[in-house]
Amino acid sequence: MMSTDDEADRGMIFELLLDWLDGRLPEHRAEALEAAVPMAQPETQATVQWLHEFQVLARAMPLYEPPPVVGQHLRRHFRLWSRARAALNQPPAELTATLLFGSRLDLATAGVRGVDDQEHAAHLAYTCDRADLVLDITRNSDGGVRVDGQVLAAEDEEPVFEAMVIGPRGVIRAVDGDELGRFCLPSVPDDATELRVMNGDLINVAALDLRGPEPVV
């Protein structure tokens, strides 16, 4: 086992050899050391060889500072990455949308004849904390309805939504929307009760009532 004195001696020799190789010794001491090293213990020679290799490798690849914009971009990328990662680990928020406007109801209340005058379309607008939802509903000749919709989400929401219509027996239709949040369900039976639009982070649930003698027209 090596004594503390031995370790201290080795430390001093190591530092002396390093000072020599770094060119930090006075000339006369450097010359004396240069003459002594070839006759030194193998351990000392191995130390000199290791230090020399370290210096050669260090000089072989100096480390340059990248432009500051690199760090800036990487900090921004990390923010996006960590937000996406956090979202992946969380179930989407399910929010119930409130009906803000229904053309059939509002026109009737105002004493206007109704949506018959508007090319057999009804217009519905819903809202919740994180997105608005607008729907145009048109009666098809087969008795079903066509639903054209658009989700108007907050700026930081993913804009592409999947739209799903639910009826008494479960999911009736599901379609993917486009990058503007628009979607189209060409034929929906009039017993549909609910429309769900979802983008992975958010599920927006809107109640539907498409039935009646003249459900939406």
Add this chain to the structure above:
Amino acid sequence: MISDGRGIGTKRVDLRAEPAVRGRAECEVGDEELLSRCRDGDADAWRVLVERYQRLVFSVALRNGLSMEDAADITQLTFMALLDSIDQVRGVDRLGSWLMTVARRQAWRLRRRAVQEQHSLGSVPPVVDSVEEWERLAWLHGGLSQLNGPCRDLLQALYFDPSEPSYAEVAVRLGRAVGTLGSMRARCLARLRRILQEEDQDDVN
């Protein structure tokens, strides 16, 4: 695992400490802990990690003959690759050499694409390292990444900074007395040598 004994389970240093002490505190935090905090979304840990290794990654790209702009892009791509793989790099005890390898591969890919599309990249021809030379460089930087922060910062300032700062400049930069640098440098190099010798021994075993 990190061999400097400051890995998971040891006292965590607050990276958001007062600016006056932040510089010292940041360099005390080991790579493994920084990676762990990055996985938890800690932006300060990410900033420290990037500041610690961006010069190495950027220099690898430059060494492979890329312009400053392309080397900057490769630096970003390399760190983005680290984020993509952050759950797989658990237990990486030589993050420096991991990043070097990724940066070199990205630089090659860019050069190959440039050749295919017949456009010039940088004005500097790439340094062609032999397998052995490259392995020695990666070996050295892998060892450096296992040193504690103060030692790594000191050795990088004294031996890897292309501006070759004086001891006085390094002392100011690191907030240390100039008279302590010489012996600290020797202790840090001796520690680096032990780390690398242990690795060589592990490779032999």
